[in-house]
Amino acid sequence: MREFAQAPASLLFDDFVRIYFSCRPPADAAGQYVSYSAYVDLDRADPTRVLRVADDPILTLGELGTFDEFGTYPVSVIRHHNTIRAYYGGWTRCVSVPFNVAIGCAESTDDGLTFHRLGPGPVIPYSLNEPFVMSGPKIRRFNDLYYLFYIAGTSWKVVEGRPEPVYRIRMATSIDGLSWTKLNRNLIETVLENDEAQASPDVFFADGSYHMFFCYRYSEGYRSHARGYRIGYAHSTDLTAWTRDDARAGIDVSQTGWDSEMISYPHVFHLDGTTYMAYLGNGVGREGFGLARLKTALTWGA
Numbered sequence: 001m002r003e004f005a006q007a008p009a010s011l012l013f014d015d016f017v018r019i020y021f022s023c024r025p026p027a028d029a030a031g032q033y034v035s036y037s038a039y040v041d042l043d044r045a046d047p048t049r050v051l052r053v054a055d056d057p058i059l060t061l062g063e064l065g066t067f068d069e070f071g072t073y074p075v076s077v078i079r080h081h082n083t084i085r086a087y088y089g090g091w092t093r094c095v096s097v098p099f100n101v102a103i104g105c106a107e108s109t110d111d112g113l114t115f116h117r118l119g120p121g122p123v124i125p126y127s128l129n130e131p132f133v134m135s136g137p138k139i140r141r142f143n144d145l146y147y148l149f150y151i152a153g154t155s156w157k158v159v160e161g162r163p164e165p166v167y168r169i170r171m172a173t174s175i176d177g178l179s180w181t182k183l184n185r186n187l188i189e190t191v192l193e194n195d196e197a198q199a200s201p202d203v204f205f206a207d208g209s210y211h212m213f214f215c216y217r218y219s220e221g222y223r224s225h226a227r228g229y230r231i232g233y234a235h236s237t238d239l240t241a242w243t244r245d246d247a248r249a250g251i252d253v254s255q256t257g258w259d260s261e262m263i264s265y266p267h268v269f270h271l272d273g274t275t276y277m278a279y280l281g282n283g284v285g286r287e288g289f290g291l292a293r294l295k296t297a298l299t300w301g302a
Contacts, residue, residue, distance in 0.1 A: 001023045001036075001053075001225050002026050002232065003023065003025075003026070003033075004023050004035075004283075004284075004285045004288075005021045005022075005023055005288040005289050006035075006074060006265065006280060006284065007021060007022050007073060007074030007075065007136075007265045008020070008265070008278035008279070008280075008289045009021075009074070009075055009138075009267050009277065010267060011075045011077050011079075012269070013041075013045075013111075013190075013283070014044075015043075015044050016051055016176050016219065017041070017042045017043075017271060018040075019041075020037060020038070020039045020043075020077055020086075020196045021037065021038065021039070021075075021285075022035050022037045022038075022075065023035070023036060023074035023246070024038075024039045030069075031124070032093070034061060034071055035073040035091060036059075037074075037086075037088065038053070038056075039052075039053075040052070046273070047271065049126075050185075052229055056114075057072075057195075058108075058113070058114055058115050059072050059075075059086070059088070059106050062090060062117075062120065062227040062240050065235075065281045066090070066091055066120050066121070067102045067121060067125070067274065068088075068092070068102075068122075068245065069091075069093075069115075070092055070093055070099075071090065072088045072090060072104075073088070073089055074135070074136060074137070074265070075087070075089075076088070076090055076138045076145075077112065078140070078177075079182055080139065080177060083108060083109055084112045084115075085105060085106070085113070085139070085177060086106045086115050087103060087105055087123070087138075087169075088104050088105075088106065088137065089104075089134075090103070090104040090122060097132075097163045097165075098130070098163065099131050099136055100126070100132050101121055101195070102124065103119070103124040103148075104117060104120055105119075105177070105178065105271075106125040114147050114265075122134070123180070124148065124150070126228045127182075130152040130153070130170070130182070132165075133152065133153030133167050133292050134151070134152055134153075135149065135150065135167070135202050136167075136199045136201065137149070138200070138201055138202050138267075141175070141285060142205060142239065142267030145173055146169060147172075147177070147178075147203070148171065148174065149169065149171050149174045149187075149201035149202075149203055149212075150171070150201070151170065151198065151199050151201070152167060152168060153167045154167060154168055156188050158221070159220045160219075164196050164219060164222075166198075167197050167199065169186060169188045169199075169214060170182065170183060170184075170185070170264065171183045171201075171240070173192075174178055186213045186266075187201070187242050188214065188232070188239075188242055188244055189244055190216075191216075191246065192216065192217075192218055193218065193220035195196075195218075196216055196218065197216065198220075199216075199264070199265065200214055200267070202266055202267050204270070205300070205301040206298040206299055206300045206301060207276075207299050209235050209236065210235065210236045210238075210239055211235055211268075212233065212234045212242060213233055213249065213277065214232050215231050215232065215263070215264035215265055215266060216232050222262075225253070225255045225261045225262070227254075228261050228262030229254065229263060230249075230253070230261050230262070230263060230264075231249045231252075231264065232243055232246040232249055233246055233247075233248045233249040233265050241287075250278065250295075251287070251292055252265065256289075258282055258288065259279075259280075259282060259290060260282065261281075261282040261283075262280075262281065262283075262284070263279050263280065264279065264280045266278070270298070272291060274294070275293070275297075275298050276292065276294070277291070277293075278290070279289055
């Protein structure tokens with residue numbers, strides 16, 4: 001837990017809110033990272049107060065040659081019968097490009113302290129029409145059906161000699177959370193450019209509509225204030241047709257400080273009458289994640 005606190009995801013308990021996130025030990029001699037997932041427990045009465053931090057990763061890295069040998073990031077959790085399920089991006093290293101990602105599934109029987117993977121392979125791999133970078137899973141349940149919102153790579157662009165991924169938001173549905181039917185199309189239109197990258201599609205139901213917060217960036221030069229990640233917003237009545245309206249996202253970069261260059265990977269949760277957004281700041285979470293509070297009231301549904 002040396003660097004980063006990325007991709008926050010919440011799980012509510014009686015007295016605290018557990019926020020799962022992904023972090024990294026120091027890079028190796030070749031400058032290569034691995035990524036683990038952990039958690040921090042926040043006081044339910046005051047979520048700016050940290051109660052405890054995980055002593056160990058919630059999930060080990062994958063075995064030699066598996067899809068998650070080098071990383072488990074990001075992670076999204078949901079209660080499933082008497083267990084807690086985690087859907088996560090499993091990272092492997094490549095030669096022509098830096099990495100590839102597929103989506104794995106793990107389960108916890110100790111109230112979310114540790115997880116064991118359900119198998120050595122991914123639950124949603126890359127496929128014929130989604131060839132790489134299957135990541136950013138957000139698991140939700142609406143109308144007795146599981147929904148997995150995720151990103152799928154569309155291309156790799158070589159920018160100043162470095163391959164950079166472009167990805168868009170997609171969705172799949174499932175009865176059991178293991179066998180998935182993909183919608184097989186992008187959900188959110190682009191506004192910056194055709195190669196706009198989108199990530200972290202966080203969806204909830206409130207006031208009679210479905211709401212999605214996500215992040216987006218330019219395909220080039222995005223490690224900067226001018227072209228870095230911003231948080232976007234879209235709404236829908238049926239979860240498949242989405243109307244984008246970023247002006248309603250309600251949050252932007254700060255004038256100074258840890259989130260003054262970019263904001264990304266939003267996660268929205270409702271807690272005792274208040275709606276919060278956990279999100280990343282500069283360097284895509286290199287300096288950690290923060291909390292924002294919605295100023296107006298929402299009536300949340302199932």
